[in-house]
Each structure stands twice: as structure tokens, then as C-alpha cells.
Amino acid sequence: MAVHAMHGQMDYNLDSKQGKMLEDRLDSGVDSLKDETLMIEDFKDLTVRCKEETTEEWEPWRDAVTEDGDTLLHLAIIHEAIEHVLQMIQLSRNHSFLNKQNHQRQTALHLAVITEQPKLVDCLLKAGADPLLADNSGNTALHIACKRGSMACFGVITQNCQRHLTSVLSVPNYSGHNCLHLASINGYVSLVESLVQLGANINEQEPCSGRTALHLAVDLQNPTLVRCLLDLGAEVNCQNYGGFTPYHLTYGRQNDEIRCQLYERTALELRALPESESDDSDMEDLELLEDENYGNNFYANP
Known part of the structure; x- marks a missing residue:
């Protein structure tokens, strides 16, 4: 699977960043990364119907999950199958499907940040993805953006969360670290400046x-x-x-x-x-x- 060059990064070595991205992807519990052929077959077998053909709330592709708890949306994001992702988001606006968590309690929004796809982050948030859902380490999507130094994803999340920005900025993960702590620990000066300017304590x-x-x-x-x-x-x-x-x-x-x-x-x-x-x-x-x-x-x- 090709790993696209990442944009909007800062204060970080690119090679080590790519290694970290792969590590975080594997942390999602998606064994499919080891066998991409299997996932390609999943995409073929579980084709999303076009919007004009959709007449029911229930869709079989929403119930399909891997042994790691990943939905078809999770897999499409991991494999950067943008067309599939956008179609599923379009058909699932304000639907609980967007917030389904895998066995690592990662949502589609978490994985969009991990794979550095800010456009998908924006689409997910606008369609009703919950930015306050935490993974099994207590990290929200914004925690991950601050931990990884992703200014692009950070900007998209904060711009879409103006109404409850204080909560998003202050909530700690299970280690007790909020977003400012994580940005500081990882040395992302620009993120630290942005967090304080946005109201982080x-x-x-x-x-x-x-x-x-x-x-x-x-x-x-x-x-x-x-x-x-x-x-x-x-x-x-x-x-x-x-x-x-x-x-x-x-x-x-x-x-x-x-x-x-x-x-x-x-x-x-x-x-x-x-x-x-x-x-x-x-x-x-x-x-x-x-x-x-x-x-x-x-x-x-x-």
C-alpha cells in the first residue's frame, strides 16, 4: 500500500514520521495492513450503493466488521480509498455509523488523523462525527493531531469545533495529558502557540x-x-x-x-x-x- 507524502507537518523528521504513521496504523488493530488483497476483495464484495438507489435506513455495508472491529469506513480510510470514504460519509450524515469504534476504540475520525487526511477529517466532522470520542488510551482525534504534530488536522478539527472548543482543548487522556501537554512533550512549538491562542490553559x-x-x-x-x-x-x-x-x-x-x-x-x-x-x-x-x-x-x- 502506497504511503502518501504527508502535508502540514512541522518540527519533525519525515522518515521517522512515516514510521510512526505506520506504527499508529498497526495500533488500530487492522491486520489487513499485512494482507491488502483481502481488503480489496472486501471493497469489491461490499459495494456501496449510489445515493439515488438508497431508500432504506438500514444498509448491509454498515454492519460489516473485521475481527478487529473495523468497519468498511475504517478500512477505506486506512487504504486511502477516498471515493469509497466520501460515498459512505454522504450516505451516513448524522448516522451513528460514523462514530463506530473498533477494538482499539478508534473511530473513522481517529484514523483520518492518523493517516493524515485533513480533507476527510473535515468531511467527517461536517457530517456529524463526534470529536470528543476517545480511543483506548483516552485520546480524542485532537489529542492525536497534537501528539503527531499535524497542524493541518489540528486546524480542521478546531475550526469545526468552535461551539465546544474549550472542552476539546482541555479534556485529558488516560495519562492525564491534555492537548497542550502532548504538543509540549513532542516539541511542537507552533501547535503550542496555536493552542494557547485558542484558549488552552x-x-x-x-x-x-x-x-x-x-x-x-x-x-x-x-x-x-x-x-x-x-x-x-x-x-x-x-x-x-x-x-x-x-x-x-x-x-x-x-x-x-x-x-x-x-x-x-x-x-x-x-x-x-x-x-x-x-x-x-x-x-x-x-x-x-x-x-x-x-x-x-x-x-x-x-
């Missing part, structure tokens, strides 16, 4: 550790993203659940640019590491160097 804390996007940017040692978040108004004195500010996460790390960006902005009383009765997980959270004197030396010579 820049200081939202992930429920597991209480880290904000700025904590994550420091933890990932991404100076460009740190600078971007600071320019957008991220709160430098926000503490995670262990009592650590983003500046504390620079201890034991070598990026002077990040350290300098945060030092002057952090409140004086929050620059030193807090006296902690924490367990080992807090120390792992900071990833301190084994040299116990490093932190004190660094504080004395910021």
Missing part, C-alpha cells in the same frame, strides 16, 4: 505529577519551547505536586540557556531546592547528578 497541571507545560519543556530540555511558553505568559513560580518549580528542574542538567531563562524570572525564595521529606520518586523526578554538591555550587554560581 497554559498553566494546566497534569493530574499525575502536577507538571505544567513549562515543567515538561524544562524536563525535555527544549530551550525554544521554554522561551515560547515564557513569552506566552507561563507561570514560572507554579509548583508541581512535589513542590518543584520549572527552575528546580534545571538542577543537575547542562542546558545553560534554559537555566538563564528561568533564573531571573523565578521568585528569589523559590530558587533553592525545597527542603524535602520526599521519597525517592521526587529525586528521580529531578534527575539530579550523583554529586551532592552540584546543586549548592550551581545555586552559588547561577
Whole structure:
């Protein structure tokens, strides 16, 4: 199956992106990717009737599913059979068929984002696809767009979800990450900017550790993203659940640019590491160097 060149990508290596797309496709549970001939036969056997021939609400092709729970619409999207996809969407406007989930709980909308087909994303949303449905990792279609760095799909989803954009932007996945967290973790600066401009809470804390996007940017040692978040108004004195500010996460790390960006902005009383009765997980959270004197030396010579 030919993999089309992907458009609207950013801050990402194309070869690794294509590999990730294939990995995500396989994550859908569609074993058909290993045997495309079988799926081609499915398309031949389950032909969608033309609109003028359709007189019933029930259509047999809507009930056809693979052993992985994929509908004919899922398969057509995966195989980029655009004509079949558009025909099924046209015949199923505002029908529950558009929101059927496979065994990975992926809808057609999820798969359209994974395969980087923004035009199909737009068609699905306009026909009644639900953007808030989550897969078995708790990811909505917008989560996936932010995780993959797909500005094209991101733009289409947000433009079609104006009425409940706040919910779409803020809902966390099962790891506690919202769209801003995922864009930050993966280093997509342009997406981070767009999310904040659309109203995403820049200081939202992930429920597991209480880290904000700025904590994550420091933890990932991404100076460009740190600078971007600071320019957008991220709160430098926000503490995670262990009592650590983003500046504390620079201890034991070598990026002077990040350290300098945060030092002057952090409140004086929050620059030193807090006296902690924490367990080992807090120390792992900071990833301190084994040299116990490093932190004190660094504080004395910021």
C-alpha cells in the first residue's frame, strides 16, 4: 500500500514520521495492513450503493466488521480509498455509523488523523462525527493531531469545533495529558502557540505529577519551547505536586540557556531546592547528578 507524502507537518523528521504513521496504523488493530488483497476483495464484495438507489435506513455495508472491529469506513480510510470514504460519509450524515469504534476504540475520525487526511477529517466532522470520542488510551482525534504534530488536522478539527472548543482543548487522556501537554512533550512549538491562542490553559497541571507545560519543556530540555511558553505568559513560580518549580528542574542538567531563562524570572525564595521529606520518586523526578554538591555550587554560581 502506497504511503502518501504527508502535508502540514512541522518540527519533525519525515522518515521517522512515516514510521510512526505506520506504527499508529498497526495500533488500530487492522491486520489487513499485512494482507491488502483481502481488503480489496472486501471493497469489491461490499459495494456501496449510489445515493439515488438508497431508500432504506438500514444498509448491509454498515454492519460489516473485521475481527478487529473495523468497519468498511475504517478500512477505506486506512487504504486511502477516498471515493469509497466520501460515498459512505454522504450516505451516513448524522448516522451513528460514523462514530463506530473498533477494538482499539478508534473511530473513522481517529484514523483520518492518523493517516493524515485533513480533507476527510473535515468531511467527517461536517457530517456529524463526534470529536470528543476517545480511543483506548483516552485520546480524542485532537489529542492525536497534537501528539503527531499535524497542524493541518489540528486546524480542521478546531475550526469545526468552535461551539465546544474549550472542552476539546482541555479534556485529558488516560495519562492525564491534555492537548497542550502532548504538543509540549513532542516539541511542537507552533501547535503550542496555536493552542494557547485558542484558549488552552497554559498553566494546566497534569493530574499525575502536577507538571505544567513549562515543567515538561524544562524536563525535555527544549530551550525554544521554554522561551515560547515564557513569552506566552507561563507561570514560572507554579509548583508541581512535589513542590518543584520549572527552575528546580534545571538542577543537575547542562542546558545553560534554559537555566538563564528561568533564573531571573523565578521568585528569589523559590530558587533553592525545597527542603524535602520526599521519597525517592521526587529525586528521580529531578534527575539530579550523583554529586551532592552540584546543586549548592550551581545555586552559588547561577
